[in-house]
Amino acid sequence: MATWTIVMLVVLVVLIAALVALSIYGKKLQERQEQSQQELENASQNVSLLVIDKKRMKLKEAGLPQLILDQTPKYMRGRKVPIVKAKIGPKIMSFICDEKIFEVIPVKKEVRAMISGIYIMGVKGLHTNLDARQTKLKFTDKMRLKMDSLKGKK
Template sequence: MLIWVIVIGLALFGLHIWGKRLKKRYDEQQQLINQYKQTVQIFVIDKKKDKPENLKLPKQIKEQIPKMYQKRKMPVIIAKIGSQIQTLMCDENVYNNIPIKKQVKVEMAGVLVVGIVSGKLAQPEKIGFKQKMQNKLKNIQNKNNE
């Protein structure tokens, strides 16, 4: 039993150190993004999720994508910036909120869309009385099950 406690303790300690390293790396990347971000007005033509190998991204950017992400589908936006049409990568929450076929002002760091500054964003759908009651019932049932 003592051996199991020691093994589990070492595993948790290892995960703690690994988490610290990941957080440090994330903070460094976030600092670089904040340093280089600019506000730009774009016209969103299309948005989709696709693998980096199928996208029209510059060669340097394709080389910098980690191997872990090269086989995954990434959220991208095809937008017109000035007179050029470019493929831009974006965060998942930006991808969900950005409207199609609209002019939007966004924050960009290179080819990464970091945030939406202004524009006509999609309005959340109104929830009817019946749906509100169903949601409350589900919440109550989830609390009772826990």
């Protein structure tokens, strides 16, 4: 009986130590992320650009500079990312975009964007307001709406 309690105490101590280590590591990662976000905001600038095309594609196929491909981790190179091809003045460039902003960007329209390097951080409509496209409702959401409307009729 005493060996069983010793084993349980050792397991409990190991679990607590792992939890503490993970929380410390998580705080460090969060601080790094906040610091890099602050650096992006400090280096950002507002430009008007004409969006030519937008797609989700792999970094190798996106036409980004070789320096960018070399700096990305190997596990990210095969992943599809939102890419926006836009014209700024006489130049046509490829930009990486945030997922939330990607849905809002209109194709073949001029927008005012906040960019930092090749990363689009924010978008505002130049001549019109930008609205996100409505996403398709899932089956469960449709059924929930029907049930709510039926309850409301009673």
